[in-house]
Amino acid sequence: MWRTIDAHLKTVRLPVRTVLLSHHQNPPSLPSLEPPDSLHFLSLSKTLTTSSSTPYPPSPILAFTTRCINSVAFGRGRNLVPVRCISSISSSAAPNQQRTAVGWNEPVTCSELGDGGKGTNIEEDARQSIPVRAFLFSTSVDLKSLVEQNKKNFIPPTSRMTNYVVLKFGNLSQVAGLGSCISGSNCCYMVVFQYGSIVLFNVREHEVDEYLNLVRKHASGLLPEMRKDEYEVREKPTLNTWMQGGLDYIMLQFLNTDGIRMIGSVLGQSIALDYYGRQVDGMVAEFTDINRGMEKTGTFSMDSKKLFQIVGKANSNLADVILKLGLFERSDIAWKDAKYAQIWEYLRDEFELTQRFASLDFKLKFVEHNIRFLQEILQNRKSDFLEWLIIVLISVEIIISVFDLVQRSGFKFL
Secondary structure (H helix, E strand, O other): OHHHHHHHHHHHOOOOOOOOOOOOOOOOOOOOOOOOOOOOOEEEEEEEEEEOOOOOOOOOOEEEEEOOEEOOOOOOOOEEOOEEEEEEOOOOOOOOOOEEEEEEEEEOOHHHHOOOHHHHHHHHHHHHEEEEEEEEEEEEEOHHHHHHHOHHHEEOOOOOOOOEEEEEEOOOOOOOOOOOOOOOOOOEEEEEEOOOEEEEEOOOHHHHHHHHHHHHOOEEEEEEEEEEEEEEEEEOOOOOOOEEEEOOEEEEOOOOHHHHHHHHHHHHHHHHHHHHHHHHHHHHHHHHHHHHHHHHHOOOOOOHHHHHHHHHHHHHHHHHHHHHOOOOOOOHHHHHOHHHHHHHHHHHHHOOHHHHHHHHHHHHHHHHHHHHHHHHHHHHHHHHHHHHHHHHHHHHHHHHHHHHHHHHHOOOOO
16 A cells, blocks of 8 residues: 555655654654755645555554745745645544545646746846946047937936936836836936947847937947947845845846946946057057067158157047046045945956056057157157258358359359
8 A cells, every 4th residue: 555655656756755653653753854956836635545455453644745945035045844734544433444535735747837946046037137238339429419319218417427327218107216126127227428438237139229329329439340348237135235246247235326327337437448448559569560660670661740640649548548537536426325335346346447547558658658769760860851951051052152252253164
């Protein structure tokens, strides 16, 4: 009989632990209940029967089942295992009783209720993930005209920073305030900076071009190639700390408009700094070729006009990094709230803004050194030309004076 019950339990694949209690023996201790890996829900009552043909006298049977429920409230990886008494057989059953009904619960298949705990965690992680995409395709954006055409989407600033605007799309009635979550909603945000950077929050991949075209109408100084960078923000209200960093993502208890401004400012500076770094790398490569040519030939063929263009380009890049990007200006939001200051400092370290600016400054000093060297060479060339010109003019003047003297003295050439 017990083999029949055990075989049936294995057939339905239900993690059941049964404890048999008899009034002829001392009840054994309850074995430890180890929760299974997957999540099961018990339902649909079914009946097992026992036959009176067994040689043993009828004894009460008490069946326990275990059910594993994944619990998030008690921490990751911890499970609750409730124990339920299913049914019992009365000890006063008649000796001639042929069959006794035993009620138990049959599990519903996972296809009817969804995957187990692992699949649920994956769905929750996907739902709580907010994609962040940064773009740069111009060097300047007219923020005033952009706001004029998107007044209903404009979010008023909370600080004195005027080099960017925040636009909200989707459910405009939903306010991303304290403790509210953006993940899982249809709200998306766009942070546009005056120096050309655009940062999109919670925007799907196929909708990116639509939002970029809104800014392209007000952009100037379009670049030949658009730059792009991606990041990720995760919301977890049960997080023990305010924020937690990870590989290419940051986890927060919640993300509101101040957090969007803070994260967007760092990502906008990062992608713009990458563009200016590429510009300086181009100048370094050009001077490297000039120096290698001078090493072989002993001279160079650059004219003063091109050199002055490189000087202006280097100076404008440095000024844009310091003034437009505001790379060393701390946001007012970070000054007012230590939580956002923590985000600001972490993201600056994550994207290595200080180290990248130091590398950019070093390369600009190399360019400046080469510019000074080439300027001195061009200046010496110009001085040599003027000296020879003066010598020629003096020689011509002497010849004219001698010829005039000869004519006055009446000397005749043969």
